[in-house]
Amino acid sequence: MLLTTETPSEVALSIKKFVENDIALISVGEETQTNIDELINSLNKEGVSFIGAIFPMIIHNDHTSKKGIVIHKLSNVVYLSMIKNISKEDYTIPSVDFKPESNYSLITYVDGLTSNISVFLSNLYENYGMNTNYIGGGAGSLSLKQAPCVFSKDGFFQDAAVVCLTETKSNIGVKHGWKKLDGPFIVTKAHHNTIEEINWENPFNIYKSIVEKDAGGTITNDNFLDYSGCYPIGIIKDGVDHHIVRDPLTVENNNAIVCIGHIEENTMINIMKGENDALINAAKVATEEIVSKAKNAKNAMVIDCITRVFKLKDDFKYELENVYKTIQEKYPDIQVNGALTLGEISSYGNGYIEFYNRTIVVGLLE
Incomplete structure (x- = not known):
């Protein structure tokens, strides 16, 4: 009602x-x-x-x-x-x-x-x-x-x-309809909903390089949401035939990626992309x-x-x-x-x- x-x-x-x-x-x-x-x-x-x-x-x-x-x-x-x-x-x-x-x-x-x-x-x-x-x-x-x-x-x-x-x-x-763009990667350091390292490197730099190559343009702290809305993070889980998708929300100090939802250390992830259809x-x-x-x-x-x-x-x-x-x-x-x-x-x-x-x-x- x-x-x-x-x-x-x-x-x-x-x-x-x-x-x-x-x-x-x-x-x-x-x-x-x-x-x-x-x-x-x-x-x-x-x-x-x-x-x-x-x-x-x-x-x-x-x-x-x-x-x-x-x-x-x-x-x-x-x-x-x-x-x-x-x-x-x-x-x-x-x-x-x-x-x-x-x-x-x-x-x-x-x-x-x-x-x-x-x-x-x-x-x-x-x-x-x-x-x-x-x-x-x-x-x-x-x-x-x-x-x-x-x-x-x-x-x-x-x-x-x-x-x-x-x-x-x-x-x-x-x-969800999202598909893998690049990966897999490993989250080597995380705290609650914040990714602090991917493959022992700066997570923002890795995410930025992949997304910029596909989308064109330059990603910064200020325009991060303009891009992340089209390129979420997909958690790979054993025994599940689809990714558990996470929303990249903000970037801290040109380094850590803050998401909506928990991400554990040693999680395997892909960078995702979605077409409207x-x-x-x-x-x-x-x-x-x-x-x-x-x-x-x-x-x-x-x-x-x-x-x-x-x-x-x-x-x-x-x-x-x-x-x-x-x-x-x-x-x-x-x-x-x-x-x-x-x-x-x-x-x-x-x-x-x-x-x-x-x-x-x-x-x-x-």
Whole structure:
């Protein structure tokens, strides 16, 4: 459901009417003029159970907007949780007794600008393993200034994540469409999300030489984002048939490359490149895969990276059109809702949960 009203009490009443006794998953465009603290109070007064987050843009069917609120109605919920202090690793993952014959799906929104997101996701997987599918995204502002961005009945927080575990079957598709340009290379020194050495050398110099040769022009600290938007870094992982893509965000002192998302030392990487047609087709393929598997979908969720908008520009509309039309062909009564995020979260293939960049994740919940 899409809401365009911004008055907290009106939003809360609309959400209560829509979800009834189920759970509301709330995604808010960052330019929406709704006071989140007041919205939390209104939802609590109405007795609505909910989790939510702020994102650069929201998705409704085949459109995006910086303003607006989209709601997913979640049934058969096992638990809701606000998990704080992600960067400090000072938290406890709730324990769950999974029923052997049941299907589960875990949805999580995490502060996309905090550190140790990968550790948090690893902790989720260590506790829940392949008992559940995983889908979610990195919340926050396109300004890239960290601020409160996830919320629940307990309040509005940064450096935190909200989690909802449901006893619901899901099918999840993950694709990005980026291809190898050059590599492999080894990350010989790294700290959290910063690459400090590649092949024991200055990482910016290596990245710069490869990209300048392909793109032309000269890359500097000031124009780095103009180029890095088209040339992400791809992590090579054993047992995974696609790269885990990382967003190169900034350069420190003409040397270290700061990324969105954790990169470990001794990781093998490639420098990637993407053509618009390949990225758009990847979104369609991801959707076709899950539509063919789903038997009785009731909910569609799209988690798409905000940087794909910057790369595709006017062509981005074709990416969402592909997703929406593919779902509508089989499930014409389902709305397609989601968010443009600062990192994408999903389990795929071998079941392990990953934090992606520059990637689209499409989920159908039954």
